[in-house]
Amino acid sequence: IGSIGAHTFLQCESLRILDLSDNKIKFLPPKPFQLNSKLKNLNLAFNEIEEIQLEHFIGLETLRTLSFSNNPIKGIEPFAFLPLSKSLRSLKFNSCNLTRIPLAITQCCLLESLEINDNRLYEADSMPPEILALIAEIKNLEFERNPLMKFPDGLFLFPAGNEATLSNILDTLIQLPVWRKEPCTPFMWNIHLSNSSSNLRRKVAIWDKNRMRRENLKHCEFLYERIIENLSLYRELAENSGCEANRRLRRVRESCRKNQKENRKQHSNSSKSKSQKPAISPSGVVVIEKPIENVPTLEFEEAAAEIEHDYVLASSLLANIIFTVVFVSLIVYIISIRIISGISKNNDRNEFEEIRGIQ
Template sequence: MGADWRNERTLTRGRRSAPLSLICRIQVPNTSKARCEKSRMIFLLFSLLGSTTGQEFCRPLHAQAHGINLKAVEVCCSLNASLTESCEYSSLCSETCSCFVTFTRDLECQSNSLELYEWMDHKPNSAPLACARPNFPNYDSSYSIVVENSAPRETSSILRGMCGMNVTSVTMQSFDPVLEELDFSKCFSQLTSFQVNFLQPKTAIFSNALRQTRNLNSLSLVNANFEFWPQTSPFVQSLTFLHIENSSLSDLPKWLSLSRTLSRLYIKNTRLQSLATIAQLPQSKSLTLSHNAFDQLQRHVFVSTSLVQIDLSHNQITSFASHTFSKCADLKILDLSHNPIQVLPYKPFVRNTRLKWLKLSGTKINALSPEHFAGLNSLKTLTLSNNVLHSVSPYTFVPLKSLRHLDLDGCHLARVPQAVVFNCALTSKQKKNDLRLNVANNKFQRGSALPPEVMAMLSGLSQLRLDGNALYEFPPSLLLISTENVRLLRQLLHTSMTLPMWLREPCTPYYWTMQLRNKSTTLKSFLSHYDEERMQKNGLGYCKEQFEWMAEQMDVYRELEKNSGCSTQRRLRSSLSATSSAPKNNCSQKTSTSWPDNPLRQKFQVAPMPQMFIASLTANFLLFLALFTCTCISCFSNTKKS
């Protein structure tokens, strides 16, 4: 009987009529031959009609019995072959006929059962199930298998019973010895996805099961302690995604670098130390390699020109070379945070002109200079938090012409570094730019931690984080924030309420009240209890005099932004743009038309750099003049008071 069943299934596989044939031969042996043949012809007729309309036959059902939860579903509107609307699995329906089978711990099998099990939609069936002949419906449809905590013997039996079916995905949630015995390349030749997702780390051996598979494109191994096999596997030419997490894996096979399809790697919390194989992948696009044991990058170069994202955070990297990322021209995100990197090499990112986000937080870098960020013209976010920065060159951030977010959280700074001012992108006042500066959790204590010559240039920020600082003096430079920048004022007001200065300097709430006296009721509502009457009642009338004196001192710094080098460059660019777009008279047109005729003149055309240099010198001179005037006014005021 078993031999006849397998022959019948093989012969009728292409006609998708195996289930009906088996029912006719085994389940109803007393039925006349003519009646069985008539039923077979009717079934084949409907199959042919379905094939002539370009749609495959699919029997929709949701059945559960003997520890197997079966969902065979399809979306085929013309055949109306979807599940009932009330079925919880109706959302799994797709354009093609797909089946999903889950083997649970209650799986029961009877090896001596000769009767084929019939799967019924939303109906129980008490008949015994022969795992070696599961008689699953929609034989040629793609099957996805999930093995939960099931008995090893039953699981092995039913997987062998499914050999030859169109199984495309296998997920193992518990280790089964069948992985050491069954060859998936022979049993499931169309397998494209294999996942191991153990709840706890376990040793697993599945080299025999996977080594010869050819069509695998997704391999995910979570909580599996294993090692790769040395022989090259055929799926190296089809694999596109590799996920290894929480594993004792210590080495990747060299043959993996031969893959020209592997584009995404997610390898986390392993014992891997060498990046040699990964760096040589020619078509990789995304590398998430955090929480491993990678150390040296000096000898490696990432060769893929398609790389967009690299995450090497939480490793043991102490250094890398200028050429390490030189071939990654399309790189957008680079994360080197939480590595013991002490020194950045010379111009390490000069060829990464499209980089948008650079993360260097939690390293041992203590000095920064302009050459460290050369070439990063498109960088929008720079994260340098939790670094002990002893030395920051004033021109460190000048190369970052598109910078929008600068994170200096927890960098042991005693004041906002002057280097922030020399970055023209952060000093822009365009409302469309979401400019953010994070200097939280530093060592700011006195009001001088926010120098007025710096704050005057940052009035266009949308966020300035000062929380976590032991600031006990009110910084007069906060009065330089434009009253039109409501978003920044609201954020700074809320932060001030959490800092020591709110309690240690009693005038602080009243400074804010006087600063926001002409603003919206929304902001003033936060300070409704700190009016002038209460100030006089508490004997704090001098707060008003101090506020007026501070405001007068800050007036000179308001001119700094207008006369800064960045503003001069903006006005110069605007002027040059207006000049180039202005209509030309006849004389200028004649001169311009004869200009291209002289190739030597074109070759030695004078660049506009001298104009920019003169403008910069002029701006610096005006800056020093303003500072000198401020000093004189301060001295004069002190002399007058004394």
């Protein structure tokens, strides 16, 4: 298959699994799956797709698994996966020539597994902390066989409670160049995991503080403290993100539904017991209690919850736009500081050379 059209799958409304792998598809048309709302699994691996856009996923309201592995990806829109924010659980970008984790994945609030093996993640910025902070609760993160030379500080944002992911991160890092090229990396992990489970501590036990001192790397402890201090900003951003607000709303909604069901059950049991034996007042009058009318049904409550969810989704989009603007401004600020610093150094050097010439 060399291409697909916007009309190709219009008659396949009941489609659940779609495997388009091992073809020669170079681009996706606008809204190719707009009527495939029941699609759960979409496999686009081993094609020639270069661009990923938001309009490619409109209509995929229940998609859970998506694979773009082995495509020469060149561009991914920042909000490309927004239509999948309420459903996507697994995303694969193996062997896609990526030099950076896509910002778009932060739209996937329910993402559980991300695979970015065999790419070109080289620098620390290949795994930015502002992105890792928003996926720190993910259950599976794979980035094996990447030529990572600089340690991504954001990996320290994964909580100690997320043991499976941390274990996988450590197993991967130990095999990558960064573990040898940056001598502080293993020692910082030893410090970072000092209060975690015995399984995690065992993985970095040989890089303890005694060895750190023997190898004249005492500065690694100071470096770790500085990194953790700098990461506090990204934790705050994650706590105020649209996805986190969505999670809080979902937890509250689930708790409310649970309480409502329990209250209905208790009310039902109470009604049954009362119907079996009517209450009698002290004067001998039989008291019949009528059930409360116009109680909102569960369907009505679910509809209201969906309205709230859509509102939070819009808030999520706005929050992420603000986050992107702040991040770009931060980058511009850092670059400006470096340019000004470089100009200042050049001026000082020129003045020094002029003084030497006069002497």
